[in-house]
Amino acid sequence: MNRAELKVLAEFDYELGQVEKGYTGRTLYVNVSDNTIESRPVTPEMKEIFVGGKGFGLWRLWHGVTSDTKWNDPENEIVISSGPLGGTTTYPGSGKSLVVSISPTTHSVMDSNVGGHFGPLLKFAGWDAIELQGKAQNDVIVYVDGMQGKVFIYEAPEGTADTHELAERMVELFADSEAEKVGISSVTAGSGAEHALIGCLNFSLYDERRQGIRVKQAGRGGIGTVFRDKKIKALVVKYLGVKGNSNHPADKSRIDRVGIKMHKEIHDNDPVQCRMRHRGTSYLVQIMSDYDLLPTHNFKYGGHPEARRINGDVWEARFRQGLPDGCWYGCTLSCSHTVEGYTVRTGPYKGRVVRVDGPEYETIAGVGSNCGIFDPETILEINFYCDTYGLDTISFGTLTAFVMECYEAGILDQEKTGGLDLRFGNGDAAIELLHQIARGEGFGRIAGQGIRRMKQIFVEEYGADPQFLQDIGMEAKGLEYSEYVSKESLAQQGGYGLANKGPQHDEAWLIFMDMVNNQLPTFADKAEALHYFPMWRTWFGLCGLCKLPWNDIIPEDNALTEEPAKVPEHVQNYVEYFVGVTGRQDVKRGEDLVRMSEAVYNFQRVFNLRLGFGTRQHDAIPYRSMGPVTAEEYESRAERYDQQLRELVGFDPTGKSTAEKLAALREYRQAQYERLMDAVYERRGWTANGVPTLETLRRLRIDFPEVVAVVQQHL
Amino acid sequence: MKILKTYPDRCIGCLVCEAVCSETYFQKPDAAKSAIRILEDDTGAADYRILVCQQLGDCIAVCPAMAIRRLKSGVVTINKKKCVGCYACVGFCPIQAMFTHPDEIVPFKCIACGKCAEQCPTEALEIVEVE
Ligand code: SF4
């Protein structure tokens, strides 16, 4: 089939325009229910307060939905936006897209930061963001032609929604020549996202050297499920002609100076630091295992001797080496590696030889160690299928680990799982579970709902102990945990529990500062870190940036600076870079960047409130993330826990049963978490119930009447 | 392959090469637009250090746009149309011989044309064939 044969449902013409200082000044609205397409202006206020990226997404979403909107209502939106710095080629890590929507698993606001070429190409095609609303009758393709200045809604052709085929097909369909292929990027989900709530989106890029596509995932919180619920099969953009000045920056030389410095720093230091260029984030596996932080057997333990079978050395040998594996042009940190020539061994694509994008650390830890699986082949099989089915590898890994623990604890048995022997370490059973989730069949239909719903079903239908499930089910706010053991770091417990969207580490990763280096000894220190770092990390998502070039590569003398954890030199780079693009006069120091995030962060908190969440009770976390739940867990690290009881709790463990010791430790740790919440709320300018005060809203200039109205109901 | 070989001990720092290079490729003599640079030698081995591309080609693999290639002659060149201006090649050049200028969005480097060698009064530059 070629493009001319596609049935056009709607067509819209627009002026191509020009990007000015990082902005096009307008966003694209597409409603697939009634096929409306329109251009909406970006106001100066939006740029000033919401900056771009996630900020724009939240602002548009806020106006698109009401306090009653459910994830599968037509008015729910998916908004995708890069950000003012997005699409810059000179500074590493500058091609991200930020996706927001109301999530099917948390029922509140979700955001996800993803690579691939879509966001930047969309901007150069003329749009700071795309806002998708409505629900089509039949599958559609939304196509933005940034060369002609046209937007189309097409009836989607028959064929699979699975990404490894569909995204290649989109390139064939929309590129008019071989040379045009690099100008195509698509967003797709997959058949699994049609049947499970943990659907993800795949953002493609065409890789000239590999002569095929690579995909990056907007994984968290089920936005792929929303996408397929809207019957959008693919979203495609075309733009050719990316240049070093495509963003029309205010002062390019300022960006060039810090950009070239970063390339050189990566060239010199990456080989002796993380080796991201060779092994991507997989370098983390061994470190996490060595520090007792690698989730193993549903977060019971923090490491395993077998971890060496899935560590960075193993993946370095599997990844194709020597290619510029950025997820956008100019990312010399180049962590987006692939395993080429993998022969699929199960399921509908059995026997096919495919490219596997990744695995990244989160996938290796989630579907690997956390499920007791230390076999690279199984990890690759699951990685491939999760991506092509449009399912989040993190949620899949964490929920499968939960299911495995339930199975070993006798809550589930083969009768309930339809014959799946879901013991820890049974990779074949995990793969079969994945296929069932994708088809919405058998036990997979239940598992694909995520941990929060499984807990309810297991209690109601299988008579499981609700407290035990609450303790071991590693979800908060309805989102499955990402893959770090936070038991020994109170600050990280807060990093997870207090995160706006749910327990994802992109807001805060404080384990080394807190636990290993003991740099956050007091509650005030922890609260300060849980203020600064989430705000700082939020900033990347406002601008269209990747967080990794901030601290997965550091200047040689970083350790000698006053606050090495902040990587001060890089913060200053970002100030230069931001001002270089936007020309904003009010930005001079790192704190000015953090203040931008604070506004958006608090706005997101209020958005949670508006949808019925966002208070203290919703920041509760499962006890497994705070301490040992079971006797075997306690006894595996008895010396550590006994010592803590003695020294911190004032409880003499001598002669006490494990149950007594567990109870004493638990009481202490839970109280610590409560105190942490108090301290953080205060630092953030929130009430004791976790609600931003009016004073905070005013200070951040987000005291819009409709925002104040939401907050007032909680004061 | 063809490279511009340098003899720093012969260099007198007259900067004719910089002027010729920029004149040839940017139509005006401007040291900041030259693909060859005469620097003071801080090692003490000679008075000057001559910085110019040796056609090593490390930049070819780092270019995300496949804009850099080696010609049959061995010379490494940038396809301006394909370049996306990321400057990865600049930061990754092991001898720092890939240059940028605020007026230009594409970096530039020596393509061993030999124009500078022709004008050098002390024969400190020479086009040679190497393996
Ligand atoms: S560091 Fe990795 S994820 Fe981040 S922009 Fe670069 S390639 Fe993409």
Ligand code: SF4
């Ligand atoms: S600046 Fe141009 S030639 Fe150099 S690596 Fe980037 S795209 Fe390639």
